[in-house]
Amino acid sequence: QASGGDVYQFRAARSATSGTFAPSAEIFDSRGTSVGVVPAAGASGHAASTATITFPSSGTFSVMVSGPLDASLGGYTLSALRLNRPCDVGVQALTCSSVVDGAIAGLIRSQVYSLTASANDSYLMRLLHADTNSPFLPRVDIYDNTGASFAFVNTADLKQVGFTVPADGVYTLVVTDSYDNSQSGAYSLSLLRLNRPCGAAALSCGAVSPGSLPRALSSSVYTYTAGAAESFSVRMLPGTGAPQPAIAVYDPLGNQVGQPLSGNFTGVDVTQPAAGAYTVVATDASKTPAAS
Numbered sequence: 291q292a293s294g295g296d297v298y299q300f301r302a303a304r305s306a307t308s309g310t311f312a313p314s315a316e317i318f319d320s321r322g323t324s325v326g327v328v329p330a331a332g333a334s335g336h337a338a339s340t341a342t343i344t345f346p347s348s349g350t351f352s353v354m355v356s357g358p359l360d361a362s363l364g365g366y367t368l369s370a371l372r373l374n375r376p377c378d379v380g381v382q383a384l385t386c387s388s389v390v391d392g393a394i395a396g397l398i399r400s401q402v403y404s405l406t407a408s409a410n411d412s413y414l415m416r417l418l419h420a421d422t423n424s425p426f427l428p429r430v431d432i433y434d435n436t437g438a439s440f441a442f443v444n445t446a447d448l449k450q451v452g453f454t455v456p457a458d459g460v461y462t463l464v465v466t467d468s469y470d471n472s473q474s475g476a477y478s479l480s481l482l483r484l485n486r487p488c489g490a491a492a493l494s495c496g497a498v499s500p501g502s503l504p505r506a507l508s509s510s511v512y513t514y515t516a517g518a519a520e521s522f523s524v525r526m527l528p529g530t531g532a533p534q535p536a537i538a539v540y541d542p543l544g545n546q547v548g549q550p551l552s553g554n555f556t557g558v559d560v561t562q563p564a565a566g567a568y569t570v571v572a573t574d575a576s577k578t579p580a581a582s
Contacts, residue, residue: 292345297374297437299464300328301398302355303338303471304364311357311364312337318352325351330358338398338471342373342437367397373437376404376462384463386483389507394426394467395474403463405481407455412485412544414571416450416507417443418478420578426475429468435459444468447577452484454544480507485544487511487569493524501572503533506579510572514539518565524548525557526572533582536575542566 292298302313314330326343345351355368382390384405392401407413419428429444432453441453455461467473493499493514501510516522526537535556539548541564551557560568574582 291350294345294347296345296372297342299340299342299371299373301340301369302328302366303336303398304366306364307335309362309364310360311362313355313357313366315353315355315368317343320349335470336397336472369398373433373462374435376402384481386488389480391478392465393476397472401465405461405463407461409457410454411483412454414450414452414482414484415443416480417445418448418507419445421475422447424475425469426467426473427469428477429466431464433462478507482509484540484569485542487513503574503582505581512570514568514570516563516565516568519562521561523557523559524570525555527555529582533574534576536573538571540569
């Protein structure tokens with residue numbers, strides 16, 4: 291069952307990793323007209339294939355799965371995920387400052403999150419895979435409310451990416467395994483809005499502000515209001531534990547600014563900035579971050 295204009299991602303993969311069997315699928319409307327195809331992939335690995343299909347009208351649709359012309363047989367897994375309107379069941383909503391833990395278990399499995407954002411909101415997304423001995427490689431793809439992908443991040447340990455949303459709407463974040471679409475493993479994901487931070491503490495000139503990072507991928511967020519051409523410097527010293535302190539400064543639009551300091555401490559100098567409220571983000575940049 292789909293509504294007109296819905297955008298779905300279909301994925302198909304075989305259970306085995308050898309042989310010539312490779313599944314394909316075709317979607318038909320109630321009149322038997324084809325509306326999209328998930329083509330067969332090459333017969334290597336799990337022969338995983340992906341297709342994004344926009345449904346032209348509302349109604350009930352049929353999905354037909356086929357094998358190759360050589361009549362080879364095999365087991366398969368098929369998944370369907372609505373991208374433009376995340377399902378109400380099983381989808382966790384992320385906020386302007388979220389840290390979540392999740393896991394992928396099985397062939398072409400995924401975890402889905404939603405984010406309601408305003409046009410030009412700027413975000414920092416961090417993805418952590420703590421078990422570096424596992425072949426599992428988590429990947430996050432972000433889709434807008436038309437089902438178009440516009441940002442992604444994948445990692446074997448810790449990686450971050452910044453992105454700006456193009457329009458008001460609900461965005462879909464999909465976590466998958468990017469190694470071979472079949473690995474299982476755990477991950478942590480954080481999302482932080484930079485241009486309009488929530489729960490940020492205000493910094494004042496010359497003041498010292500204590501902070502803590504209570505878990506992996508946590509962050510301490512501050513705001514500092516600068517006058518036009520009033521240069522400022524922000525420095526960070528580690529507390530307990532063994533963190534790799536990292537600090538970044540973002541302008542009112544969410545663009546990273548300033549020059550990192552060299553020395554025995556972490557810091558950023560921002561020279562002659564435009565007037566406005568700046569966001570300061572303190573994190574642990576270690577590939578195995580923990581509470582500190």
